[in-house]
Amino acid sequence: MERTDYNRTLALAAIFQAASIVKDLAWRGHCDEHEFEILIGSLFAFDVEAPQDIFRGEANLRTGLERIEVQLKSGGKPPDMEITRYAIGLIFLERKLQARPDMLEALGDGLKAAERQVEYFNMTHESVIARLADVYQESISKLGPRIIVQGEQTHLSNPNVAARIRATLLAGIRAAVLWRQAGGSRWKLLLGRNRLIHEARDLLHRLNN
Template sequence: MKDLHTLEHRTLALAGIYQAASLVDQIARRGDTVESEMATLIGSVFRQESESVVAIYAGDNLPAHVALQRGLRTMLEAISTGKHREITRYAMTLVQLEGKLGKHVSLLDRIGSGISDSADQVRYFGMTHENVLARLADLY
């Protein structure tokens, strides 16, 4: 990927983390989530070889900033008003875990292989089907 360190890319990457944390919070509290918002994140797992962070999060006919609207809004509210403290804790924990995981190349390779193997399931079942989600959960 090129230009990973632009403000836009950093903002979108952090918005993706905030969106994931927000969806986890919603699932934990209410037992449901918005499928399109979840699909954006699941789709990003399968687009790691993209040219940019924008391409990783861009959905079907949606630019990344629209697909990550929930994450961007949650992050902005957390920064400007102090709301969403629990979600911010989740997000920062994800950042810390990513840092630890990045030090284990063999584990990253195994996860990458599992993601590649899961691509067939995505084509057959769809991005947010329970079989796909279960297989991805097993990888992590």
């Protein structure tokens, strides 16, 4: 993958979009179904490299692009610390994952098994989401430290909502892989913040015209 601001921005947008969906599910028990389906679909884009293709177009990451502008432009404390905490947690866990080839292999096997289910159900069917949630628990959750999700206990204790949250976090890890492959790093996030904001604004302007 080319290490460009464009690719880094789309990958970061996907991370923020995953974080936003996790928050919506945890506090409201539901989320934007199209955005959810786009993120879940990215888990099965095995033979696609460019973020634009993995997420089926820039427009499908609009929420994430808006989040980049809002969360990074403050220069100080982000306006929504919960979403930022999830995003940073996903980037951190992906880095730890890269040091565990055994877990990477298990993760790949789990996704292949879930892909076989997609042949019989649609991508966001409860059975597929439950399998993806299991993959997350059997791999990413064991890396530590876990991402602690806040929300309404009614929703967090609902097995279907909990599974959707874990599946979304798994998609967030996928986006964090793309972020790293595009040259993203902690320093790029800190020192290259203005370039990411500029790229996100340009993309949003293009989408709105």
